[in-house]
Amino acid sequence: MAILGNLLVMVAVCWDRQLRKIKTNYFIVSLAFADLLVSVLVMPFGAIELVQDIWIYGEMFCLVRTSLDVLLTTASIFHLCCISLDRYYAICCQPLVYRNKMTPLRIALMLGGCWVIPTFISFLPIMQGWNNIGIIDLIEKRKFNQNSNSTYCVFMVNKPYAITCSVVAFYIPFLLMVLAYYRIYVTAKEHAHQIQMLQRAGASSESRPQSADQHSTHRMRTETKAAKTLCIIMGCFCLCWAPFFVTNIVDPFIDYSVPGQVWTAFLWLGYINSGLNPFLYAFLNKSFRRAFLIILCCDDERYRRPSILGQTVPCSTTTINGSTHVLRKDFLFGRDILARHWTKPVRVDPFSGTLSIRCLTVRKPVLG
Structure with a gap:
C-alpha cells in the first residue's frame, strides 16, 4: 500500500497540469519520493531480518542500510515540516506575502534542505562511526546471535548522537509543525467568523433572513472540519514517531535497557507513517482524488473537471x-x-x- 499510494501521488502530479500549478504539491511529490524509497530500500531488508532472525548482507551493507534509514525517515519528517510552513504562509498571511515568501528559488532551497541536512546526521556520522564512540564493546556483544552463530544488523547510538539526531530529526520539526498548525487553526476560526458575518449581511440585503441556529451550525461545522483535519495530521505524526524518538533519547541514559522487541515495534510504527502520508496529504484532497480516479479508471471522462x-x-x-x-x-x-x-x-x-x-x-x- 505504501508503494502504491506514493507512486499514485507522484504520477498524479506529473500527469495533471493543474496539480503542478500548486506550490505545496512540489513538497508532496518530494515527500512521496522519500516515503517510496523508505518502502523500497529500507523496509524490505528490515522485514527479512525480522523474519529470518539473522542479517545476511554483511557489515558494510548494514551501515548503508542504517544510513539510508536515518536519511530517508528524517527527510520524510522534514517534508512534513515544510508542508506545514507552506500552509502557514498560504493561510495565515496575505496572498502577496505568500507569493514573496514561497518563490520558486525558496521552494527549491527548502526541498534541497530536506535532502541535504539529513545526510549530516545519517551517512556522515554513521559511516565514520561517530555514533559508536564509547559503546563499541556493547554493540559487538549485542550484534552476535548465539542461536545461529551469526550476526544482527545492530544500530546503537551514544548520548551525543542520540540528542543531536533526535533534536534535529524530530523535536525541532515537531515544534515548528505544532506552532504552524496552531496558527492555521486560529486563522481558520477567524475566517469562519468573517464568512458568517458576510453571509448574514448578504441574507439581510436580499431580504432572506436566516436563523441564528443555521449560522452557528455552519460556523461550528467549519471549525470542526479544520480541527479534525489538523488533529488527524498531528495525531498520526505523533503516534508514529514520538515513541521511537522518546525512546531514542532516553535509552542511552538508562544503560541501554530498552528491550530489542520494543525498539523494533517503535521503529516499524515510524515506518507506517510513510504509508499514511499519501492518504493524509493527498487522498484527503479533492483534486488529488479526482486525478487518482482518472488514472485508475483509464482516463474516464466522468471524473474530469467540470x-x-x-x-x-x-x-x-x-x-x-x-x-x-x-x-x-x-x-x-x-x-x-x-x-x-x-x-x-x-x-x-x-x-x-x-x-x-x-x-x-x-x-x-x-x-x-
Whole structure:
C-alpha cells in the first residue's frame, strides 16, 4: 500500500497540469519520493531480518542500510515540516506575502534542505562511526546471535548522537509543525467568523433572513472540519514517531535497557507513517482524488473537471466594517452546497457619490 499510494501521488502530479500549478504539491511529490524509497530500500531488508532472525548482507551493507534509514525517515519528517510552513504562509498571511515568501528559488532551497541536512546526521556520522564512540564493546556483544552463530544488523547510538539526531530529526520539526498548525487553526476560526458575518449581511440585503441556529451550525461545522483535519495530521505524526524518538533519547541514559522487541515495534510504527502520508496529504484532497480516479479508471471522462457553460446570476451589495462588498449566489456544486462569495470593495465615484457596481457572473458547470 505504501508503494502504491506514493507512486499514485507522484504520477498524479506529473500527469495533471493543474496539480503542478500548486506550490505545496512540489513538497508532496518530494515527500512521496522519500516515503517510496523508505518502502523500497529500507523496509524490505528490515522485514527479512525480522523474519529470518539473522542479517545476511554483511557489515558494510548494514551501515548503508542504517544510513539510508536515518536519511530517508528524517527527510520524510522534514517534508512534513515544510508542508506545514507552506500552509502557514498560504493561510495565515496575505496572498502577496505568500507569493514573496514561497518563490520558486525558496521552494527549491527548502526541498534541497530536506535532502541535504539529513545526510549530516545519517551517512556522515554513521559511516565514520561517530555514533559508536564509547559503546563499541556493547554493540559487538549485542550484534552476535548465539542461536545461529551469526550476526544482527545492530544500530546503537551514544548520548551525543542520540540528542543531536533526535533534536534535529524530530523535536525541532515537531515544534515548528505544532506552532504552524496552531496558527492555521486560529486563522481558520477567524475566517469562519468573517464568512458568517458576510453571509448574514448578504441574507439581510436580499431580504432572506436566516436563523441564528443555521449560522452557528455552519460556523461550528467549519471549525470542526479544520480541527479534525489538523488533529488527524498531528495525531498520526505523533503516534508514529514520538515513541521511537522518546525512546531514542532516553535509552542511552538508562544503560541501554530498552528491550530489542520494543525498539523494533517503535521503529516499524515510524515506518507506517510513510504509508499514511499519501492518504493524509493527498487522498484527503479533492483534486488529488479526482486525478487518482482518472488514472485508475483509464482516463474516464466522468471524473474530469467540470466544463464551463454559463449564465449570469444576480448579485447584491452590503457594507461590513466600513467597506462595501458585492455578494452573489454561487452555483450548486454536487447536491446541497450553496456558497456565497464576495469581491474586493467596489468603487465609489468621489465626485457624484454614486456607487459603481460591476456584477460578477458565474457559469454553471456541467460534468462531462
